[in-house]
Amino acid sequence: MDLTLKVWRQKNNKAKGKFVEYKIKNISKDSSFLEMMDILNEQLIEEGVEPVAFDHDCREGICGMCSLYINGRPHGPDEAVTVCQLHMRKFNDGDTIVIEPWRAKAFPLIKDLMVDRSAFDTIIQAGGYVSVNTGGVPDANSIPIERDKAELSMDAAACIGCGACVAACKNASAMLFVSAKVSQLNLLPQGKAEAKLRVEAMVKEMDDLGFGNCTNTGACEAECPKEISLTNIARLNRNFYAAKLS
Amino acid sequence: MSKLLGSSITKKLVMALAGLFLILFLPVHLGINLLLLKEDPVPFNEAAHFMATFPPIKIFEVILLGTFLIHILWGIILQIQNWMARPSRYRVTNYSQTSFFSKFMIYTGGIVLIFLVIHFINFYLMKLGIVEGDPENFYKEAHDLFQLPGYITFYLVSFVILGFHLHHAFQSAFQTLGWNHKKYTPVIKALGVIYSIFIPLGFFIIPILIYLK
Ligand code: SF4
Ligand code: FES
Numbered sequence: 010m011d012l013t014l015k016v017w018r019q020k021n022n023k024a025k026g027k028f029v030e031y032k033i034k035n036i037s038k039d040s041s042f043l044e045m046m047d048i049l050n051e052q053l054i055e056e057g058v059e060p061v062a063f064d065h066d067c068r069e070g071i072c073g074m075c076s077l078y079i080n081g082r083p084h085g086p087d088e089a090v091t092v093c094q095l096h097m098r099k100f101n102d103g104d105t106i107v108i109e110p111w112r113a114k115a116f117p118l119i120k121d122l123m124v125d126r127s128a129f130d131t132i133i134q135a136g137g138y139v140s141v142n143t144g145g146v147p148d149a150n151s152i153p154i155e156r157d158k159a160e161l162s163m164d165a166a167a168c169i170g171c172g173a174c175v176a177a178c179k180n181a182s183a184m185l186f187v188s189a190k191v192s193q194l195n196l197l198p199q200g201k202a203e204a205k206l207r208v209e210a211m212v213k214e215m216d217d218l219g220f221g222n223c224t225n226t227g228a229c230e231a232e233c234p235k236e237i238s239l240t241n242i243a244r245l246n247r248n249f250y251a252a253k254l255s
Numbered sequence: 256m257s258k259l260l261g262s263s264i265t266k267k268l269v270m271a272l273a274g275l276f277l278i279l280f281l282p283v284h285l286g287i288n289l290l291l292l293k294e295d296p297v298p299f300n301e302a303a304h305f306m307a308t309f310p311p312i313k314i315f316e317v318i319l320l321g322t323f324l325i326h327i328l329w330g331i332i333l334q335i336q337n338w339m340a341r342p343s344r345y346r347v348t349n350y351s352q353t354s355f356f357s358k359f360m361i362y363t364g365g366i367v368l369i370f371l372v373i374h375f376i377n378f379y380l381m382k383l384g385i386v387e388g389d390p391e392n393f394y395k396e397a398h399d400l401f402q403l404p405g406y407i408t409f410y411l412v413s414f415v416i417l418g419f420h421l422h423h424a425f426q427s428a429f430q431t432l433g434w435n436h437k438k439y440t441p442v443i444k445a446l447g448v449i450y451s452i453f454i455p456l457g458f459f460i461i462p463i464l465i466y467l468k
Contacts, residue, residue: 017346028346081350107347114340177351179358180337182263212262221340222263222333225427226357228349243435249264250433 010036010102014049016061017109022118028107038098042085043068043075045097062121068093070234073169076176077122078109083173083232091171091234111172113181114219126172128218129186135214136207137190139199158196165192167235174229174237180221185229187215188245189237195248205252212249263336264431266329271431273326274424278450280319285457292464296394303393307382327368334361356423363420370413401462410462414455421451 011034019026033052036045043065050060066074075092079085085095100106108122116124168189175183191208194200200207223242230239260266287306290299306312356363381388381396388396400406425447429435434443 078345078347081345081347083351109345109347112341112343112345114342118343177349179341179349179353181340182337212264216263219340221337222267224267224333224337224357224360225423225430226353228351228353231352239430240435240437243430243433246264246268246431247433249262250268253265 010038010097010100010104012036012045012100012103013105015105015107016049016122018061018121019110019118021120026118036097038096040097041068041093042077042079042095042097043093062119062123064123065093070094071169073171076111076124076126076171076173078111078176080107083111083176084171084234089234089236091169091173094234111176113172113175113221115181115183116172116175124172126170128220129170129172129183131218132183132187132211132214133190136203136210137194139194140203152198154198162193162196165189165196165237165241168193168233168237169235171234173232173234175220177228177232178221178223179226179228180224182223182229183215183218183220184223184242184245185233185237185239187211188241191245191248192241195244204248205255208245208248209252212245260329260332263333266333267431269325270329270333271428273322273329275428276319276322277326278421278425278428281454285454288458288461291394291397291461296392299394299397300392304391307390323371327364330361330364354423354427356419357427360420360423363416366416367413367420370409370417373409398465401465404466407462407466411459414459418451418455421454422448425450 011032014031014033015028016031017026018029031049031053033045033049036048040048043063046061046063053060064074064076066072068075070091070093073091076083077085077092079092079095084090084092086099087095110118110122111124111126113124115128116126118124166189168186170186172186174185175181178185191211194207195204225239225242227239230237260269287299287302290302293299376386377400378393378396380386381393382390384390401410426440426444429440429443434440
């Protein structure tokens with residue numbers, strides 16, 4: 010297939026960015042979106058143009074590094090996949106594809122389509138962990154966990170921290186990410202001891218970093234490649250009130 | 256400023272509680288308004304008189320006014336923060352699936368606010384004697400207003416927009432309170448849709464019936 014790409018190019022955070030149009034030919038329907046980007050970059054290198062900077066790592070949908078905003082949707086038109094798992098068969102021959110970076114104050118642009126998502130790491134550092142005291146390794150089955158809770162926790166733990174929720178949200182809110190990370194730990198007995206501290210610290214960090222306020226639009230849930238549910242946000246709210254009230 | 260008001264979730268909680276209070280108040284107001292459809296002006300005027308003079312309702316009036324102000328102010332603060340959270344806008348519009356009316360809450364809210372200000376000038380200031388009119392005969396004042404096609408149109412538009420606002424607001428308030436449940440959330444959403452259609456319908460059917468009479 011032959012395509013026209015409109016790619017956001019910006020030297021660095023300070024520079025003014027703009028769209029640059031590229032024509033690309035003979036792309037296989039079976040190639041992935043990032044393979045198409047690789048082909049584009051090779052073409053650019055041959056032409057002596059600086060290649061487009063974009064994030065990626067595992068290319069199998071588990072690391073959360075890939076982050077392209079394609080035709081008005083984070084991770085592109087397919088449901089529940091990351092960009093690296095998006096295939097060109099989702100597009101048609103002759104299409105124009107517009108590619109932008111994630112845009113949020115808390116995700117400052119580094120270059121072209123790459124943004125700095127270390128704000129998520131900062132939130133995790135604030136409370137997204139279970140403090141472990143050293144000692145003998147506990148027996149694997151010594152703590153009984155309700156099956157339902159374990160399932161909910163596992164669902165929340167599927168979050169790969171890609172930031173599509175922030176990118177999709179009209180308020181650039183990080184509530185879906187934070188709620189997944191809080192739920193994952195607060196639902197389990199191991200996370201209970203620090204549940205209140207965790208939720209307060211992580212929400213505070215989220216606010217301080219300049220993410221927006223959730224208005225329950227549901228765009229995050231619709232775009233999340235791991236289908237993290239809005240029920241996690243409701244749980245985050247409940248946990249937060251419980252922490253404040255006690 | 257924003258620090259004083261607490262975390263994002265606290266601000267949203269205030270927003271939701273104030274909103275729910277207003278949601279409870281609307282049917283009461285509608286109930287009184289329906290008396291306007293009677294030929295006899297006495298029941299409506301008596302109800303209005305009661306609302307204006309019975310002391311406990313004075314307290315309620317202050318709470319109501321405060322709730323409006325809080326809902327408006329907090330809404331504006333949250334919205335400004337949300338705009339600031341994305342200083343560089345996307346060049347292609349967002350095509351993500353969302354609760355449709357959630358995209359326009361600040362605008363639908365703003366239009367309802369304009370309506371409220373005019374409503375306030377019409378009736379509250381009349382009651383205080385600042386604006387000309389007979390505060391003992393709101394029935395007549397309302398009927399007079401409902402003879403003006405311009406006013407009726409404005410009234411209609413305002414309530415349709417209020418319906419849009421409520422459509423998202425109702426279920427959103429429950430989500431903010433943390434009430435999201437497999438079984439009950441669909442019920443809440445359905446109730447929200449019913450509420451956001453029938454309450455505005457109740458309000459704007461009144462001027463239409465009066466005008467046609
Ligand atoms: S909640 Fe979903 S969209 Fe948000 S960071 Fe996690 S995986 Fe990505
Ligand atoms: S590159 Fe790892 S999830 Fe896409």
